[in-house]
Amino acid sequence: MLFENFLIWFVVVPIIMMAGLACCGNNNMKAVRGVMVTCSSALLLMSIWLVVEFLRLRSAGDTSEMLFMGSWMWYEPLNIHLAVGVDGISVLMLLLTSIIVFAGTFASWKINPLPKNFFLWYSLLSTGVYGFFISIDMFTMFMFYEVALIPMYLLIGVWGTGRKEYSAMKLTLMLMGGSAFLMLGLLGIYWHSAASPENLTWNILEISHNGAIDPSWQTLLFFFTFVGFGVLGAMFPFHTWSPDGHACAPTAVSMLHAGVLMKLGGYGCFRIAIFLLPAAANQLAWIFIILTGISIVYGAFSACVQTDLKYINAYSSVSHCGMVLFALLMLNTTAMTGGILQMLSHGLMTALFFALIGMIYGRTHTRDIRQMGGLMKIMPYLGVCYMIAGFASLGLPGMSGFVAEMTIFFGSFEHADMFHRVFVIAATCSIVITAVYILRVVGKLILGPVQDEHHLQLTDATWWERLSTVTLIVCLVGIGFFPNWLSETISSSFAPIVNALAQAI
Amino acid sequence: MDYSQFGAMIPELIILGLFLVVFVLDVFTKDGSSKKWLTPLTTVLFGLATVAIWLIPSSGEAVFGGMYVDTTACKAIKAILNVGVFLVLLQSAGWVESDEVAIRKGEFYELMLVTLFGMYLMISARHFLLFVIGLETASLPLAAMTAFNKHHYESHEAAIKYILTAVFSSAILLVGLSFVYACSGTGSLYFDDIRAALSDGAMAEPGLLVYALAFVIAGIGFKLSLVPFHLWTADVYQGAPTAVTSYLSVISKGSAAFAFFIIFVQAFGTVYSEAWEWMMYAVIIATITIGNLFALRQKNMKRFMAFSSISQAGYIMLGVMTESALGLTSMMYYIFVYIVSNLGAFAVISAIENKTGKISMDDYDGLHKTNPWLSFAMTLAMFSLAGIPPFAGFFSKFLIFNSVTASNSMALYMLVLVALINTIISLYYYLLVVKAIWIKPGEAKIESFRSSFTERLGLWICVGGIILFGIVPVIYQYCFDAAQQIF
Numbered sequence A: 001m002l003f004e005n006f007l008i009w010f011v012v013v014p015i016i017m018m019a020g021l022a023c024c025g026n027n028n029m030k031a032v033r034g035v036m037v038t039c040s041s042a043l044l045l046m047s048i049w050l051v052v053e054f055l056r057l058r059s060a061g062d063t064s065e066m067l068f069m070g071s072w073m074w075y076e077p078l079n080i081h082l083a084v085g086v087d088g089i090s091v092l093m094l095l096l097t098s099i100i101v102f103a104g105t106f107a108s109w110k111i112n113p114l115p116k117n118f119f120l121w122y123s124l125l126s127t128g129v130y131g132f133f134i135s136i137d138m139f140t141m142f143m144f145y146e147v148a149l150i151p152m153y154l155l156i157g158v159w160g161t162g163r164k165e166y167s168a169m170k171l172t173l174m175l176m177g178g179s180a181f182l183m184l185g186l187l188g189i190y191w192h193s194a195a196s197p198e199n200l201t202w203n204i205l206e207i208s209h210n211g212a213i214d215p216s217w218q219t220l221l222f223f224f225t226f227v228g229f230g231v232l233g234a235m236f237p238f239h240t241w242s243p244d245g246h247a248c249a250p251t252a253v254s255m256l257h258a259g260v261l262m263k264l265g266g267y268g269c270f271r272i273a274i275f276l277l278p279a280a281a282n283q284l285a286w287i288f289i290i291l292t293g294i295s296i297v298y299g300a301f302s303a304c305v306q307t308d309l310k311y312i313n314a315y316s317s318v319s320h321c322g323m324v325l326f327a328l329l330m331l332n333t334t335a336m337t338g339g340i341l342q343m344l345s346h347g348l349m350t351a352l353f354f355a356l357i358g359m360i361y362g363r364t365h366t367r368d369i370r371q372m373g374g375l376m377k378i379m380p381y382l383g384v385c386y387m388i389a390g391f392a393s394l395g396l397p398g399m400s401g402f403v404a405e406m407t408i409f410f411g412s413f414e415h416a417d418m419f420h421r422v423f424v425i426a427a428t429c430s431i432v433i434t435a436v437y438i439l440r441v442v443g444k445l446i447l448g449p450v451q452d453e454h455h456l457q458l459t460d461a462t463w464w465e466r467l468s469t470v471t472l473i474v475c476l477v478g479i480g481f482f483p484n485w486l487s488e489t490i491s492s493s494f495a496p497i498v499n500a501l502a503q504a505i
Numbered sequence B: 001m002d003y004s005q006f007g008a009m010i011p012e013l014i015i016l017g018l019f020l021v022v023f024v025l026d027v028f029t030k031d032g033s034s035k036k037w038l039t040p041l042t043t044v045l046f047g048l049a050t051v052a053i054w055l056i057p058s059s060g061e062a063v064f065g066g067m068y069v070d071t072t073a074c075k076a077i078k079a080i081l082n083v084g085v086f087l088v089l090l091q092s093a094g095w096v097e098s099d100e101v102a103i104r105k106g107e108f109y110e111l112m113l114v115t116l117f118g119m120y121l122m123i124s125a126r127h128f129l130l131f132v133i134g135l136e137t138a139s140l141p142l143a144a145m146t147a148f149n150k151h152h153y154e155s156h157e158a159a160i161k162y163i164l165t166a167v168f169s170s171a172i173l174l175v176g177l178s179f180v181y182a183c184s185g186t187g188s189l190y191f192d193d194i195r196a197a198l199s200d201g202a203m204a205e206p207g208l209l210v211y212a213l214a215f216v217i218a219g220i221g222f223k224l225s226l227v228p229f230h231l232w233t234a235d236v237y238q239g240a241p242t243a244v245t246s247y248l249s250v251i252s253k254g255s256a257a258f259a260f261f262i263i264f265v266q267a268f269g270t271v272y273s274e275a276w277e278w279m280m281y282a283v284i285i286a287t288i289t290i291g292n293l294f295a296l297r298q299k300n301m302k303r304f305m306a307f308s309s310i311s312q313a314g315y316i317m318l319g320v321m322t323e324s325a326l327g328l329t330s331m332m333y334y335i336f337v338y339i340v341s342n343l344g345a346f347a348v349i350s351a352i353e354n355k356t357g358k359i360s361m362d363d364y365d366g367l368h369k370t371n372p373w374l375s376f377a378m379t380l381a382m383f384s385l386a387g388i389p390p391f392a393g394f395f396s397k398f399l400i401f402n403s404v405t406a407s408n409s410m411a412l413y414m415l416v417l418v419a420l421i422n423t424i425i426s427l428y429y430y431l432l433v434v435k436a437i438w439i440k441p442g443e444a445k446i447e448s449f450r451s452s453f454t455e456r457l458g459l460w461i462c463v464g465g466i467i468l469f470g471i472v473p474v475i476y477q478y479c480f481d482a483a484q485q486i487f
Helices: A009-023 A029-059 A088-107 A115-134 A138-149 A151-159 A164-191 A204-209 A215-232 A241-248 A251-276 A278-305 A309-329 A333-364 A380-393 A400-412 A418-447 A453-457 A463-481 A484-493 A495-504 B003-008 B010-028 B033-055 B072-096 B105-124 B128-146 B153-184 B191-199 B206-224 B233-239 B242-266 B269-295 B301-322 B325-356 B372-386 B392-405 B410-438 B453-471 B474-483
Strands: A067-075 A080-086
Touching: A009 A029, A009 A115, A029 A067, A029 A088, A029 A115, A029 A484, A067 A138, A080 A088, A080 A115, A080 A138, A088 A115, A088 A251, A088 A333, A088 A463, A088 A484, A115 A138, A115 A151, A115 A251, A138 A151, A138 A164, A138 A251, A138 B392, A151 A164, A151 A241, A151 A251, A151 B410, A164 A215, A164 A241, A164 A251, A164 B392, A164 B410, A204 A251, A215 A251, A215 A278, A241 A251, A241 A309, A251 A278, A251 A309, A251 A333, A251 A495, A278 A309, A278 A418, A278 A495, A309 A333, A309 A400, A309 A418, A333 A380, A333 A400, A333 A463, A333 A484, A333 A495, A380 A400, A380 A418, A380 A463, A400 A418, A400 A463, A484 A495, B003 B010, B010 B033, B010 B105, B033 B072, B033 B105, B072 B105, B072 B242, B072 B325, B072 B453, B072 B474, B105 B128, B105 B242, B128 B153, B128 B242, B153 B191, B153 B206, B153 B233, B191 B242, B191 B269, B206 B242, B206 B269, B233 B242, B233 B301, B242 B269, B242 B301, B242 B325, B269 B301, B269 B410, B301 B325, B301 B392, B301 B410, B325 B372, B325 B392, B325 B453, B325 B474, B372 B392, B372 B410, B372 B453, B392 B410, B392 B453
Parallel strands: none
Antiparallel strands: A067 A080
């Protein structure tokens, strides 16, 4: 099983990582770092190889829906498999995860206390994320989804800052609440997945080939699954866990959570809710377009009035992740491609933001922008990085944000009716609001006068901090300059989903 | 009488033989040093009995005119209960050897084996007379076990509460059974006859049916501590010795749940939708919700576990609503996982109580600094009870919900939705324990200690079960194969 399929190693390596960490001494920082750096680099190399190999197979003319497929029986009486397979989107998501796990390892170089336990839970979290992206079996997918949620409780509760106990509990309960709805939706899909009881299946591809699910059930199931994933995608009004959770989480966890975990929501929305329940998606999309439209504008306005750097970013994430779901609900290839680009772009950008905020906070011991200023004079490297992240966030051409948002708005405008137009225009306005809060922070925090004399003694970034940020910046600019191969890979993977939607009308 | 019929009752005979061995050894050895072999001997022999019951094939025979049957499902259920009893024996070893109890330890084992014998009869009974005999055999010795800390006031209070409730609920059950007898009008108490009488609409007294089933549900509901028949649970769990509490919460509850399934599917299966579906619907929702809401504010760990086990009983009862082999499979698997998870938690609680006497959740603050392994085990047990993957509790919850939704009835979907929302409430209070152990600041209130070998062995088995038996589907497969032959 292990040597038949390459994808399974994305779960095996984090497990090896956990086993390695378990063998380290409790305060043996060197050994812990050694294990983390080795394994996260290995994962990064594996993801890069996977992307290259995927592109090679595709250009060699392999047009099957998913590549690197594998399937092993797990719970035989219920036809539950451990089934894996990737298309262009999951390949890129795996790469994003690896980049952020890699950068997060360096961003938490000096984590304290209990470094070993921190990285154990961190690895468990990444196991869940990797497992989710490689699975094509709903049960396995859901299991990995929940595996990724629960370590957050301890990661925030033990290593967080501020009102950490409250935030950890709120985040965990809200996300698990979402997954309760999700579980019901998945059970419903399973029991309607085939015409005869012997053929019931959890495999997403088989369900889509088996033909449409009974339309009278689709509405309900779509509602359950979309809301279930939407909670993790920070859809209004279920987004309230996100600001508190992100503000209190330790740096690497904020990075991984905002960068990757919130993408699980968007990914699940199109992979399960939209793909398997296309008729309901066509009918009900408008409800969720309203909700995500509110997310986009409301998140951006909220970010304008916050003074805590992490809250600003968390609300900006609500806005940007709302954009992801908004794009997916447009149900056409262009907008959905833009949605995936936005996932990648937001993942990298927000990870960079949270890493920088962690580094600034580690020096100034405050995240309140009223108490800081003129950081460009004190720590020019971090200042420049912050500005780059800010520009990516407000969609400056040449950065990833521009590519993503342009694609989304082009795609959304393909809908000619009044309803879509109004919401698209409202969403477009959020770009301006984004500029307001980004430039406000940049002007005040980075460029303004120095507020506190003590800050003048602070030092600039260390080598591990530079490594962490450079990795992310290179990717951000890379997407901005060379978006073509990405959008082609993504849009070709949307073909089955768009076909399913077209047939269901 | 054909005595060869006893040959079909192999599991019962094994337990009875074990009981006699322990009894004779207990009576014919002197008190003091010569009795110190009793605990390891009983534990080892019981372990062997567990393996034997797990491995021997079931005879599949119905004997004594069909009063007793031995099917694969019955045998698998007994094997699962045996695993739980074995774990209770391991974790109670420390308490049993304490000065106060050591002189009476023989009695403790004898009482425990007798209750187990009674539970076996409940499960294999296909006639209400045998069922009631089994139920009484299982309940009455438990009162004596509850009173086992005889110098403690709470233990007596708990025992009185338990015996009064047990007797009262038996009375209600018997009234219910007499109504059933009247209602069916066949002059027979065999499950099959009642089923036949109820199915063809030829009931002698159709108006009695609802009352009959309400009384039966109430009578067995007391044993299962279903809401609203749960009021004794918290006090008894708190007052009883911890070993007995863990026995009550998993073994006694598990056996009653299986008996409930068998009676309601076998004897009353045909009147499911007209008579007892809505009753159980309401009872399950009340059980899960009330158990959860009361657990939220408990500080005493034993009371906490009492309310948590009330709500877990509600999840177990979901399996009854399915009336199918798939439902029984999920139920057996759920109870197995519940046994290892709950006993894992009780192993930690009793280890701490035996060493330090502390039983409040506040005393667990910062436990990870002094007792990292106990903290680890407790965290896993809490995660598993809350249904967090990759631990076994997730799989058992998922599979039981899966079996309930199989009928595609909208009412049952909504039942699952209520149960799922309740898992979030339960997650909150299970996380409170995790929070006390890992997150609460300040110095640990419990000093570092090392528990005895048997306690550690019991705990390791539980931890191994929690980690492995979800990811490796052997137990589920075993239950599935066994559940194909229920009756």
